[in-house]
Amino acid sequence: MSANQKKSLRDAYGEAIAALGSVDPDIVVLDADLSGSTRTAKFAAKYPDRFFNMGVSEQDMMSTAAGLAAAGKKPFASSFAVFATGRAWDQVRQSICLSRMNVKIVASHGGISVGEDGPTHQALEDIALMRIMPFMNVVVPADAHEVVAVVNAIAKIDEPVYVRTSRDKFPLVLPEDCRFELGRGTILRQGEDVAIIACGYMVSQALDAAERLSGEGIFAAVVNMSSIKPLDTGLVSKMARETGAVVTAEEHSVTAGLGGAVAECVCQTDPVPVIRLGMEAPVGQSGKPGELLDHYGMNSAGIVEAVHKAIALKKEPVHNAKTI
Amino acid sequence: MRFTDDVDELREIARQLRIDILTTLAEAGSGHTGGSLSAIDIITVLYFSKMNHSPSYDKTVDRDRFVLSKGHGAPALYVALAHCGYFDRKELKTLRKINSILSGHPYAPSTPGVEVSTGSLGQGLSIANGMALAGKMDNRRGYVYCLIGDGEMQEGQVWEAAMSSAHYKLDNVIAFTDNNGLQIDGRVKDIMGIEPVHEKWEAFGWDTVTIDGHDIKAILDAIERAKTISGKPSMICARTVKGKGVSFMEGKVKYHGVAPSPEELEKAIAELAPA
Numbered sequence: 001m002s003a004n005q006k007k008s009l010r011d012a013y014g015e016a017i018a019a020l021g022s023v024d025p026d027i028v029v030l031d032a033d034l035s036g037s038t039r040t041a042k043f044a045a046k047y048p049d050r051f052f053n054m055g056v057s058e059q060d061m062m063s064t065a066a067g068l069a070a071a072g073k074k075p076f077a078s079s080f081a082v083f084a085t086g087r088a089w090d091q092v093r094q095s096i097c098l099s100r101m102n103v104k105i106v107a108s109h110g111g112i113s114v115g116e117d118g119p120t121h122q123a124l125e126d127i128a129l130m131r132i133m134p135f136m137n138v139v140v141p142a143d144a145h146e147v148v149a150v151v152n153a154i155a156k157i158d159e160p161v162y163v164r165t166s167r168d169k170f171p172l173v174l175p176e177d178c179r180f181e182l183g184r185g186t187i188l189r190q191g192e193d194v195a196i197i198a199c200g201y202m203v204s205q206a207l208d209a210a211e212r213l214s215g216e217g218i219f220a221a222v223v224n225m226s227s228i229k230p231l232d233t234g235l236v237s238k239m240a241r242e243t244g245a246v247v248t249a250e251e252h253s254v255t256a257g258l259g260g261a262v263a264e265c266v267c268q269t270d271p272v273p274v275i276r277l278g279m280e281a282p283v284g285q286s287g288k289p290g291e292l293l294d295h296y297g298m299n300s301a302g303i304v305e306a307v308h309k310a311i312a313l314k315k316e317p318v319h320n321a322k323t324i
Numbered sequence: 325m326r327f328t329d330d331v332d333e334l335r336e337i338a339r340q341l342r343i344d345i346l347t348t349l350a351e352a353g354s355g356h357t358g359g360s361l362s363a364i365d366i367i368t369v370l371y372f373s374k375m376n377h378s379p380s381y382d383k384t385v386d387r388d389r390f391v392l393s394k395g396h397g398a399p400a401l402y403v404a405l406a407h408c409g410y411f412d413r414k415e416l417k418t419l420r421k422i423n424s425i426l427s428g429h430p431y432a433p434s435t436p437g438v439e440v441s442t443g444s445l446g447q448g449l450s451i452a453n454g455m456a457l458a459g460k461m462d463n464r465r466g467y468v469y470c471l472i473g474d475g476e477m478q479e480g481q482v483w484e485a486a487m488s489s490a491h492y493k494l495d496n497v498i499a500f501t502d503n504n505g506l507q508i509d510g511r512v513k514d515i516m517g518i519e520p521v522h523e524k525w526e527a528f529g530w531d532t533v534t535i536d537g538h539d540i541k542a543i544l545d546a547i548e549r550a551k552t553i554s555g556k557p558s559m560i561c562a563r564t565v566k567g568k569g570v571s572f573m574e575g576k577v578k579y580h581g582v583a584p585s586p587e588e589l590e591k592a593i594a595e596l597a598p599a
Contacts, residue, residue: 028461052457054488055484055491057484057487059481059484060453060488061450062450063447063450064450064451064488066440066450067453067455068457069454071458072458075454090444091447093444094444
């Protein structure tokens with residue numbers, strides 16, 4: 001494991017679902033004319049009889065997946081995150097969730113790191129849209145290794161799950177044999193002054209930020225909260241209680257995503273300052289992924305700044321901090 | 325329950341089910357009367373003659389399935405399920421009431437025999453396609469039936485699904501359109517014209533027939549014919565009358581989403597009494 005190594009989450013998904021296909025013959029995969037981009041083409045090449053390209057019709061795809069599940073199959077449906085969660089929201093709600101169907105939605109192209117395709121294709125609301133969905137589980141893996149663990153774990157669960165993958169390559173921050181469990185966050189770094197709770201790409205940035213903060217005498221804990229729903233409320237409360245200040249970080253609208261979920265939890269259990277880092281602007285723009293993440297402050301520097309804000313609001317000052 | 329191909333017997337079952345629909349809706353005090361009455365002859369033929377189904381089958385058995393895509397026709401489905409023994413007929417009295425197993429629109433987790441939740445229109449045929457694809461994968465014999473409303477055909481997803489059924493050659497899908505000509509805001513042709521319905525389905529690659537949706541014999545024959553079609557899905561365009569069977573409801577937009585009053589119920593039941 002090296003922070004210099006990078007891999008896109010969609011590549012990891014393509015490999016993971018193709019591998020899983022040989023383990024479970026009930027797994028079927030659907031895509032809406034984006035199988036090359038979502039990487040489900042790997043599964044299609046290996047199991048053409050269990051792959052259904054539905055054409056450019058995400059709504060039809062989601063309801064069809066529900067029908068396959070009703071008849072005993074284990075469908076995994078893919079598209080870009082904007083289409084899977086936005087275009088087909090009502091189909092996900094009624095055909096899948098209100099029918100309690102075992103459908104997995106694995107959407108690529110989450111967040112601003114979609115890059116050049118621009119605002120229409122950058123999913124900054126998908127976590128919010130799926131979080132509010134009745135009976136839906138929501139997972140945002142931190143890196144390619146975690147994608148594999150997530151896919152293997154959710155395949156064993158008879159419930160709908162939304163998983164967000166990425167177009168861009170993200171640093172590998174978790175071990176290759178990392179484990180995933182719905183409803184469980186993982187402490188990646190201990191620290192007593194502040195807790196940074198992150199998901200997806202921002203987990204790597206949180207680890208960088210914690211390293212930089214330690215140079216200032218601020219000791220930040222880092223939590224990978226890939227399971228956004230169900231949220232690990234026990235861990236969130238514990239971190240809030242023990243550090244007295246929380247920063248959340250996500251590549252998503254600052255509204256109603258991971259930050260919203262954590263704030264909802266903290267305000268009712270252990271009220272401490274929660275600074276939410278995410279996309280503040282209503283929409284993004286075209287550009288290179290790295291440029292965009294920096295432009296909108298979704299990087300380690302943004303987290304450092306958010307930590308300073310959180311600590312300034314703390315009831316108990318940080319005695320050993322050199323500067324704030 | 326028993327299955328029958330006898331037209332008179334099926335007509336008698338449909339008569340009883342019409343009375344149950346009206347009684348159930350009057351008790352509920354709200355609900356969709358007109359579209360339940362227009363669909364009940366088709367549903368009667370499916371549940372009491374043509375479909376291989378039983379309350380004792382589990383979800384995975386090779387059997388026929390029915391998706392009520394026009395979910396507001398729920399009372400027609402509920403009375404058929406009750407008569408088939410999926411739940412006690414006494415439950416019909418609880419339709420649309422708190423803590424009932426019978427929601428205003430089909431909600432699958434609550435109601436035995438309801439395959440999927442519907443009500444937000446346009447989704448049922450896609451779901452039926454998914455069931456049919458699974459059946460094809462497993463070499464099952466079961467058919468998937470689906471009932472679509474005519475107003476519902478204004479939903480774009482219906483046509484996405486129409487393409488999918490034909491593309492995947494789902495000859496195990498047998499669908500009906502309930503063409504009663506009315507939708508909640510008025511006549512379909514005034515709100516958003518959908519004709520030519522028959523030609524549209526044909527153009528989308530479906531084997532298509534048009535029948536009188538209240539002629540039991542014609543429904544039986546159309547299903548038998550559909551089962552002989554290979555390599556393409558079957559659409560049975562049923563010309564129906566909204567509120568069919570109750571003279572003062574027939575062809576009246578008003579009864580799309582209105583339950584009969586106690587007086588109207590009495591009048592309707594009198595009309596439906598055996599001759």
